[in-house]
Amino acid sequence: MIITLTNQKGGCGKSTATMNLALGTAAMNYKTALIDTDEQKSCLETLEEYPKSNLSIYDGGDDVDTLVAELKDDFHFIFIDTPPHSHHIMYKAMAVADFIIIPLQASPLDIRSAKRTIDACHKVQKEAGRDIPCYFLLNRVNPRTNLSKEIGAYIRELYTVPLLQSRLHNRVAYAQSLMHGKSVIEHNRSSDAAMEVKKLLKEVHRIFQKERKKKD
Numbered sequence: 001m002i003i004t005l006t007n008q009k010g011g012c013g014k015s016t017a018t019m020n021l022a023l024g025t026a027a028m029n030y031k032t033a034l035i036d037t038d039e040q041k042s043c044l045e046t047l048e049e050y051p052k053s054n055l056s057i058y059d060g061g062d063d064v065d066t067l068v069a070e071l072k073d074d075f076h077f078i079f080i081d082t083p084p085h086s087h088h089i090m091y092k093a094m095a096v097a098d099f100i101i102i103p104l105q106a107s108p109l110d111i112r113s114a115k116r117t118i119d120a121c122h123k124v125q126k127e128a129g130r131d132i133p134c135y136f137l138l139n140r141v142n143p144r145t146n147l148s149k150e151i152g153a154y155i156r157e158l159y160t161v162p163l164l165q166s167r168l169h170n171r172v173a174y175a176q177s178l179m180h181g182k183s184v185i186e187h188n189r190s191s192d193a194a195m196e197v198k199k200l201l202k203e204v205h206r207i208f209q210k211e212r213k214k215k216d
């Protein structure tokens, strides 16, 4: 399964979510690859000194489609982190995906700025002639507020793209754990952050299985 995390908006949590999902999947004993297509190399540099069993990290870019074709039979899961602003790489990374996650902060400005990413996603699906499940993931949600209903309604007014039920809250654990090359699950497996990442992994997997059954 190939999962692309993308949003042209910078700083919305693409790399943080990609690393936590990839590390979480590898820890569950799935053979996992992470392709970092961003020239900032956030994932590569954050994790390079911390080798993990079941996780291989690749430096990708413009060649992401070729790289995925080479790797896909060798891994259960491939996660692709994408750069902000590069329409070209984002487009290619979406075209090879089985599942697209668009991390997004829970603010009207961030929600509105996802428009170009969503338009690209629709275009990719049309050109590829296949439905690629595409979902928003709310990130950095303030744990002390409950804006969920309002934000959900705001998103539905603008887009047809659904919102994952799981969300990631604004927690220091996301920065703290990565300082040691760890996911929030490895950092403290019973923490609230670990729970929400596990929930997200399960939800993505469940949706993917459901979509696959629909196609069969």
Ligand SMILES: Nc1ncnc2c1ncn2[C@@H]1O[C@H](COP(=O)(O)OP(=O)(O)OP(=O)(O)O)[C@@H](O)[C@H]1O
Pocket (backbone or CB within 6 Å): 009, 010, 011, 012, 013, 014, 015, 016, 017, 038, 040, 042, 082, 083, 084, 139, 140, 141, 168, 169, 170, 171, 172, 174, 175
């Ligand atoms: N759930 C979270 N809780 C707290 N901090 C977070 C969370 N998610 C991301 N951050 C912080 O927000 C900042 C931006 O996150 P990140 O680098 O993952 O975003 P990005 O979308 O990959 O950015 P870019 O577009 O520049 O590649 C980082 O400092 C990261 O530690």
Ligand SMILES: [Mg+2]
Pocket (backbone or CB within 6 Å): 014, 015, 016, 038, 042, 081, 082, 083
């Ligand atoms: Mg990034």
